[in-house]
Structure formats: structure tokens, C-alpha cells
Amino acid sequence: MLRSIVVWLVGLFLAAVPVQESFGQTARRTDPMRLEPQRAGQTDVYILSFGLWGPQSVFESEAKGAARILEQQLGAKGRSIVRFNTKRWAGATPETILAAAEAAGRTLDPAEDIVVLVLTSHGAPEGIGLVAGRETRLVTPGDVRALLERTRAQHRVVIVSACYSGVFARELADAQTLVITAAAADKPSFGCRDGATWTYFGDAFFNKALRGDARLDSAFERARGLVTQREMREGFDPSNPQMAGGSQVLERLMVACGPSPVRQACRCGPPSARSAAC
Template structure:
């Protein structure tokens, strides 16, 4: 188990190149993705989910799983793009991430709709890592702000599953930007094992809490409790997940969640009743 902590702490050390050095070239047309357009008079949720660290499959699995659950909870079918790096394929490069954000910006209504951006990777005190093939880059809060701005959405949700990811809450949260992170700015998170389906935070938040509760703030509190219990049980210093900002976003998410219907059977009905 201690080896898992070591991977999360030292994994980012190879990601030293700046993000901007790599996204100056135009993305291939196929990378942009096709999204269902905004529905007039409704709050639609567009989901961008990126697994950035190619050498370990857990980040691909988490990005795909998170997108599926968010789609189900927020009526997002046809409104999501998933980009991942794997041991064999560089699918989440700066170019493809920017292209995905641009595609969302063309499909959504900036004033009515919401973008949910999920990033899962190794993290460090200055940002999170992106490893695509031989390219190893650092993605900073400023880079993520640029991605969010590229979507044109006035209301945004950022979910970062990585060590030290609290730096994104500190830098990016505001009334129109809800930020949820797996750890505080000075804490590692856990579960980044090659072959795993989820990290500890991803399992607690996406796989457990959000399957029965659409309200992101309520699901976060449930997940924080689950993660803290697991970390203490396994002898780790708690990662202290963070939530900040988003006062204007949560009310709009409620509309989309109510329209989506119950995510599960009895638990889903209880969640729907509490939310709508």
C-alpha cells in the first residue's frame, strides 16, 4: 500500500514541460468531437472528462466512468467528450483538450448551460501531469482556466482527482465556478494504482455518492466521509478533499438533475424527491 503513495508523490516529477509549449498546433478535425446542440429554454449540461496520465490505466478508467455517471445524472447523453491517454495512445493532448472545449463552446448556450470538466491524473504543488506518449507536461490552474474559458460557459464545474488538487479550488473557485478536488493543496490523494478502476476519491464520489445523489455538494460531503474513513482505516493521513465556489451553478444543476429522472431505483427516487 505504501508503494501507491510513492507513485502518487513522485509520479509527477517527470511532467516538467509547460502545457503551452504543446498546444500551438491545430488539432486534427477528428479530435473535436460532435455534441448535441443546446435545447432552447433548458439548462443543458456538457461534460468534458479527461484522463491525462497515460502510463497508468486507472486514469483512463476513471475518466470514462465519471463521464457515464454524470451523463446519467444530468441528462447529458450526446453532450459529453472523453479524452484519455493510455500506454499505447495519446488521446488527451493539449490540442485535443482545447478542441474539445471549443466543440462544447459551439454547441452550448453560454448563459443557460453548464460545463462540467473532469480531470484525473497525478498531481503536484503546481498542477497536474499530462503524459501522452513521450510528451510529459504540467497543467496549471491558469491552463485549466483557459480550457474553461474556451467553452464560453458562464457557469462551470471543475472536478480534479489528483494529489494536491486543492490548488485548483484556491485559484479557480468563484460564484459561477464550482470546484471539487480530491485533496487539499498540501495533501496527496490515494488509489492511483495501474489496473484499478477508480482512485479512492473517484470511487467515493462518482462510483458511490453520485449513483444515488445528484446534488454535487451533497454527494461531495458523502464522498469526503467515505474517503476519510478509508484512508484512516488503511493508515494514511487524510487527503482532505475540497469544495469551493459555485453558488450560482448549483441552482442551475438542480434543473438538469430533475429532468434526468432517477439514477437508481429506490435510492434514486429518494434523491429525486430531495432535489426536485
Template sequence: MRRLVALCLLGLSLSFGLSEEAAAQRPSRAAETFRLEPQRPGETDVYILSFGLWGPQSVFESEARGAARVLEGTFASNGRSIVRSNTKRRAGANAATLMAASRAVGRVLDPGQDVALVVLTSHGAPEGLGLVGPREAGVLTPRDVGALLDASGARYRILIVSACYSGVFADALADPRTLVITAAAADRSSFGCRDGATWTYFGDAFFNQSLRSERRLDAAFAKARNLVTQREKREGFEPSNPQIAGGALVLEHLAKR
């Protein structure tokens, strides 16, 4: 199923181009609805953006919501998260909304002190992530996601991508100030995208299990990677080989909280 969907994504010729200039030309009422607690002077606040991008299957909306809840608890970020998803009937996470949400975070955080954390969950292909709503379909490329991170203005950034082939984002975007965690290597599928499920395999292992007991992201990732690999081997799947890259300065910064 995942390989079939990935091949379908290859046929989508539209890339959303989430540059600041392009986003500014797209009307959006979503920015007016975002409500975020202000930055606390002297504190390192973590602002969370969690998006379920593939509307035809409810697992991605469920995972985006669940990931945000767990991360809010991990980083004491209640009131500092935005969660939006596409569904079969609602375009809650279109290209304009994603950029508007990131800019909304940028208006309240301290760019040199706070952390912007973006979660993206969808089907994936080597070109990027599927962004599919009732009236919009396309591919969110690493360049698009880089623009999304940049729009927050944050010096310290975290990107977590749950999708097939999501390692392409680690290859393209990881650096000392950008921690990238992905559900799969750039050449591997990930699993668990059944409609009606609560989590994908990686989402369950990382958010639902590991982060509830381990607050360091790198340690939680190591635990989740083992859990995912064991499950995939047990069920006869080729291991997805989740990735973690970059972020040395981010992890150091968070350790001081």
C-alpha cells in the same frame, strides 16, 4: 508512489499554456471528430468533458470513462459528452485536443443557460496536473485549466479534479459561477492510482458510489469525503482532505432543472 510521481512532475519544465492564442497555433484534427447533441431551447443542458491525462497508468483512462458515464446519467447528458484519454500507446488527450474539445462544446451550448462540466484525472503536484502521453509530457497549471474552462464560453462551469494536490485548482479557480471539486487539499496526496484499477479512491467514492444515489453535487461530495476519509484512515494513510469551493450560483442554477 504518489509522492514519488509528484516529485518527478516538479522536474517537468514544460507548461502547456492553453491560451486561445496558443491553441490556435497548434494543428489538431480532433475537433472534426467531436459529435455533440445541440442545446435544447428552454432546457439547462450539462455538457461533459472528461479527460484521463496520465497515459502510463490505465486507471486514469478508466476513471475518465466511468466518470462520464455516471455524470451522463446524473444530468441526462447522453450525446453531450466528450471523453478522451492518454494511454501507453495513444495520445488521446494532448493539449490541443483538450482545447479543441472545449471549443466544440462552446459551439453548441447556450452560454447563458447551459453548464460546462470538466473532469480531469491524473497524477498531480503543487504546480498542477501531469499531462503525459507517448510523445508529450508536461504540467497543466491552474492557469491552463482556467483557459480550458473559458474556451467553452459557458457562464456556469464545474471542474472536478482527481489528483494529488488538486486543491490548488480550488484556490485558483473557484468563484460563484465556477464550482470546483478536488480529490485532495493543495498540500495533500490522494490515493488509489494503481495501474489496472478501475477507480482512484476519490473517483470510487464520488462518482461510483455517491453520485449514483445523490444527484446534488455538494451533497454527493459530502458523502464521498466521508467515505474517502474513512478508507484512508482504515488503511493508514494521511487523509487527503478533498475540497469543494465556489459554485453557489451553479448549484442554484442546477437546482432549477
């Protein structure tokens, strides 16, 4: 009951936040954002991970943990930017988020590389919340589309951990954009408790499923089952996580993993290609 009241109050708060214009035309100069250079002839993965809701530390923790696991599993060491808001620090503002996207855009090969964007926060049917110090705004699918364009990447992955985040799958998914969300467009998700390490979806997808399987699609299927089991066990209406689009992205991620050595084949290859050593 308490959890339902909290979800309702957050939704009411976000509903009162005016939808502002899309992120500004140019990013202001912020802290340096250094990324390892693109390697010609290889598919490199660049990760942008943002914890947007400053008043609760779970979103900082999830943004950090998601980037760390994605970097390890997708071979993206040195190619990630993580920013987050806390009760005392505004590190994921519209300006810094834009700067991160533009840093990736200056570094990657648009046709060859992949950008993975992770957003974790509270959500509403129209988008997700950003609370950075005194700045409060709603980040809409249109904002995220503009952000992806700043990266210049033709192949993108968007992972949104928030209530009602299925709206991003509905608006953004296509063959070149894989969208994974913690909930359907009309469902809340759970586990956003101050002091927690992960939300329910973040724990299932990043911390459990993705640690053992670098294929985003199969990791998602396992995570969806784990989340649903936990929610039903604890008496919650299932959040119904979503995955849509991305057929070309998944093919390119296979290239990024590479066919060898055996360890990579075990982690990244399709079931028919996995070595008996797995």
C-alpha cells in the same frame, strides 16, 4: 511505505517538468467531436472528461466511468466528450482537449448551459500531469481557466482527481465555478494503481455517492466521509478533499434536473422538496 515512495517519486517527476505556456491559441483539427444540440429554454449540461496520465490505466477507466455516471445523473446523454491517454495511445493531448472545449463552445448557450470538466491524473503542488506518448507537461490552474473560457460557458463545474488538486479550488472557484478536488492543495490522494477501475476519490464520489444522489454538493459530502474512513482504515494521512465556489452553478443544476416527475425530485431536489415516495 511503498505508497508513500510512489507518491514522492511522481511528485519529483512532475516537479522536474517545465511549466509550459498555456494551451495553444487554436486547436488543430482532430477526430470529430459531436454533441447533441442545445435546447432553447432549457439548462443543458455538457461533460468533458479527460484521463491525462497514459502510463496507468486507472485514469482512462476513471475518465470513462465519471462521464458515464455524470451523463446519467445530470441528464446529459449525447452531450459528453471523453478522451484519455494510454501506454500506446495519445488521445488527450493539449490539441484534442482544446478541440473538445471548442466543440462544446460551438454547441452550448453560454448563459443558459453548464460545462462539467473532469480531469484525472497524478498531481503536484503546481498542477496535474499530462503524459501523452512522448509529450509530458504540467497542466496548471491557468491552463484550466483558459480551457473553460474556450467553452464560453458562464457556469462551470471542475472536478480534479489528483494529488494536491486543491490548488485548483484555490485558484478557480467563484460563484459561477464550482470546484471539487480529490485532495487539499498540500495533500496527496490515493488509489492511482495501474489496472484499478477507480482512484479512492473517484470510487467514493462518482461510483458510490453520485450514483445515488445527483446533487453534487451532497454527493461530495458523502464521498469525503467515505474517502477519509478508507484512508484512515488503511493507515494513510487523510487527503482532505475540497469543494469551493459554485453557488450559482448549484442553483442552475437544480433547474437542469427539473421539478418533476417524482423520480427527478428524489434525485435532484433539496431535502425539503423531496417527495414522500423517496
